[in-house]
Amino acid sequence: QVQFVESGGxxxxxxxxxxxxxxTSGFTWDFYSIAWFRQAPGKERxxxxxxxxxxxxxxxxxxxxxxxxxxxxxxxxxxxLQMTSRTPEDTTVYYCxxxxxxxxxxxxxxxxxxxGTQVTLSS
Numbered sequence: 671q672v673q674f675v676e677s678g679g680x681x682x683x684x685x686x687x688x689x690x691x692x693x694t695s696g697f698t699w700d701f702y703s704i705a706w707f708r709q710a711p712g713k714e715r716x717x718x719x720x721x722x723x724x725x726x727x728x729x730x731x732x733x734x735x736x737x738x739x740x741x742x743x744x745x746x747x748x749x750x751l752q753m754t755s756r757t758p759e760d761t762t763v764y765y766c767x768x769x770x771x772x773x774x775x776x777x778x779x780x781x782x783x784x785x786g787t788q789v790t791l792s793s
């Protein structure tokens with residue numbers, strides 16, 4: 671199984687930037703993709719951005735395209751989510767997840783999940 675250390679969440683001003691990080695350990699060699707999800711109260715968990723190891727492709731949901739960027743540091747077994755131009759709808763808990771299948775922005779089939787990191791919008 672995969673272990674996660676998620677960090678970078680916090681309190682930021684509207685329109686500000688924030689960088690989330692997810693460091694993994696364990697059986698990372700079985701990964702095909704890694705993704706950031708989020709879940710707001712009363713809503714289903716939704717995929718935000720996904721990184722695909724086979725070709726370094728990235729995918730993001732329409733609402734964050736041009737604002738969020740997912741990237742990977744293979745040496746550090748870390749995936750990042752750079753968040754800019756944030757809005758109140760981006761305020762929620764973000765989760766890191768890994769899968770042995772190609773990228774997707776729904777949580778079905780993802781094998782391992784982190785505990786989440788809270789992103790809060792101030793003022």
